[in-house]
Amino acid sequence: MADKKKKRSLVKRGAIFLGVGFLAVGTVGFGSVYFLSQSKLGEKFERKVAGIEIPEGDEDAVDRGKYLANNVMGCSSSDCHRPDLGGGAVIDAQPMGRVYAPNLTGGEGSVTKEYGPEDWARILRHGLKKDGTRALIMPSEDYVNFSDGDIGAVIAYVKSMPDVDRESIGHSLGPVTRLLISSGELQFAYDKIDHDAKRPEAEPGPTREWGEVLIGTCTGCHGKTLSGGKIPGGDPKWPPARNLTPDESGIKSWTFEDFQKAIKTGTRPDGTTLDPVMPYKAYAGMKPDDIKALWAYLQTVPAKPAGGR
Numbered sequence: 001m002a003d004k005k006k007k008r009s010l011v012k013r014g015a016i017f018l019g020v021g022f023l024a025v026g027t028v029g030f031g032s033v034y035f036l037s038q039s040k041l042g043e044k045f046e047r048k049v050a051g052i053e054i055p056e057g058d059e060d061a062v063d064r065g066k067y068l069a070n071n072v073m074g075c076s077s078s079d080c081h082r083p084d085l086g087g088g089a090v091i092d093a094q095p096m097g098r099v100y101a102p103n104l105t106g107g108e109g110s111v112t113k114e115y116g117p118e119d120w121a122r123i124l125r126h127g128l129k130k131d132g133t134r135a136l137i138m139p140s141e142d143y144v145n146f147s148d149g150d151i152g153a154v155i156a157y158v159k160s161m162p163d164v165d166r167e168s169i170g171h172s173l174g175p176v177t178r179l180l181i182s183s184g185e186l187q188f189a190y191d192k193i194d195h196d197a198k199r200p201e202a203e204p205g206p207t208r209e210w211g212e213v214l215i216g217t218c219t220g221c222h223g224k225t226l227s228g229g230k231i232p233g234g235d236p237k238w239p240p241a242r243n244l245t246p247d248e249s250g251i252k253s254w255t256f257e258d259f260q261k262a263i264k265t266g267t268r269p270d271g272t273t274l275d276p277v278m279p280y281k282a283y284a285g286m287k288p289d290d291i292k293a294l295w296a297y298l299q300t301v302p303a304k305p306a307g308g309r
């Protein structure tokens with residue numbers, strides 16, 4: 001009897017010992033993930049940039065900027081900076097935590113109020129904030145092929161928007177996002193951009209060349225090779241981005257009409273509807289020539305099985 005009791009208490013002590021051990025390892029492990037991600041987030045980079053001319057008040061340019069911001073680049077998405085550009089949470093759920101797209105207007109809580117032309121160029125072309133730290137999730141790499149004229153137009157549009165008073169509360173990252181940052185799986189745009197690359201000289205039109213500029217806005221989700229897969233840093237509930245290459249598992253059998261319909265209405269040829277993570281509501285307003293350009297470009301990419309990103 002006494003022996004049994006002794007045994008039981010030994011087992012109990014062992015369990016407590018193990019429990020405390022795991023807790024300690026877990027705490028140390030998470031502590032290092034926390035510190036590593038925190039130091040990456042705080043790391044500063046210097047980059048001399050040429051400012052972009054901002055055609056403030058030029059109606060045609062502001063219209064062009066409005067079109068790009070709302071229907072092509074996703075700036076005003078209701079999951080990103082919001083249609084009023086006053087900002088909001090991109091993701092706000094554990095275990096990802098909160099990733100926040102800040103207020104871009106001139107109102108209270110703005111992060112861009114003091115931005116000059118160089119600061120705008122630094123964030124949009126290179127993914128660096130005014131303080132030299134790297135922006136998280138902000139897909140600057142998607143925009144690298146757009147001309148100074150188009151980027152300037154977008155900034156002119158942003159600056160033409162009415163002030164919104166909304167605090168930019170910033171990120172409050174959960175364990176999964178921190179783990180992805182410290183392991184390098186979730187990269188900053190700054191680290192993905194080839195900062196010295198030459199921009200293609202393509203004029204807007206229904207051409208493959210212009211499609212190569214526009215496709216940058218798709219690769220953040222569909223991947224560099226456009227074969228789709230899990231979207232890095234995304235909400236675990238999101239479906240994987242689909243394969244846009246001419247493979248059996250992609251859109252090999254699609255016609256241009258199928259593509260246009262999917263882009264503008266979210267309806268696939270088989271009648272099923274796409275998840276709204278695919279921003280078809282924004283693309284509903286995309287110009288026919290821009291959709292043709294994307295299609296022309298997609299006809300020329302190598303076929304790849306789904307999920308290779």
Ligand code: HEC
Nearest residue numbers: 217218221239240241242262268273274275277278279294
């Ligand atoms: C914010 C992420 C995101 C962006 C940006 C994005 N997509 Fe998607 N896209 C998705 C996701 C996720 C799906 C799959 C949705 C589903 O399965 O319900 C998808 C599906 C599609 C489909 C349907 C393919 C099929 O086989 O059903 C097409 C076509 C498409 N996207 C084209 C584009 C193009 C072209 C662009 C750029 C102009 C683009 N997407 C930008 C996330 C995105």
